[in-house]
Amino acid sequence: MSCTKFVIDSNILMNSKNSYYAFDLLPQFWDILRQHILDGNILVIDKVLQEILVGEDELTRWIKTIPSDVIYSTRSGNVIKGYQKVINRVASSGYYKTLAVAEWSQEKIADPWIIAVASLEKATIVTSENRISNLKDGNPKKNAKIPDIADEFNIQTIDLFQMMRELHFKL
Structure with missing residues (x-):
């Protein structure tokens, strides 16, 4: 197992x-x-x-x-701190438009919380989302995807x- x-x-x-x-x-x-x-x-x-x-x-x-x-x-202090790190990473990376940050900051959106919990638990994320091709500074994207942000935290996605x-x- x-x-x-x-x-x-x-x-x-x-x-x-x-x-x-x-x-x-x-x-x-x-x-x-x-x-x-x-x-x-x-x-x-x-x-x-x-x-x-x-x-x-x-x-x-x-x-x-x-x-x-x-x-x-997700109500524990450690998860909330992890969530804040995820949102800060999305906001400060330069890879995403303000719209992406605003969407991920909505309380009902699970994606940043999934990453925060995976980081805290040293777990692997299971998602059907794909990485964004050509993700680079200077051409910000309108959507953030779990695999790209998870990579920033050295979290495996499958x-x-x-x-x-x-x-x-x-x-």
Whole structure:
């Protein structure tokens, strides 16, 4: 079993529900995922929970089965300090437009919190986001992406399939 902890992005859960791992096709995927969350191998932060709870579908019903004491709270002082470092990095890098900083600064946006928790927990981030090509000073982008900012903090990002391999998912 892998010793690595994983912090999961909401897009992984949403994309899984909408594609390969639809609840009616592979319910065992959701059972295995839930068990890894309960075991502490996969961290679901409260901000991701909030993004999921916006909807009212199978994913919303499923995530509500995760006990609240297992959901990772972002309210600790260390997580908040980490979040501030992430936002400061996005703002000061010169790679992003003011709009990107404003978006990532919204309380409802989970991305900077995911990075803060991953940094604190020395965890790997699982996301379907891709790095921005040609990210360089002098040509600021309107959106920040988790993999680019995670790189700034030496945090590994992987996709769902790599996490499934590392956790030995058997469907």
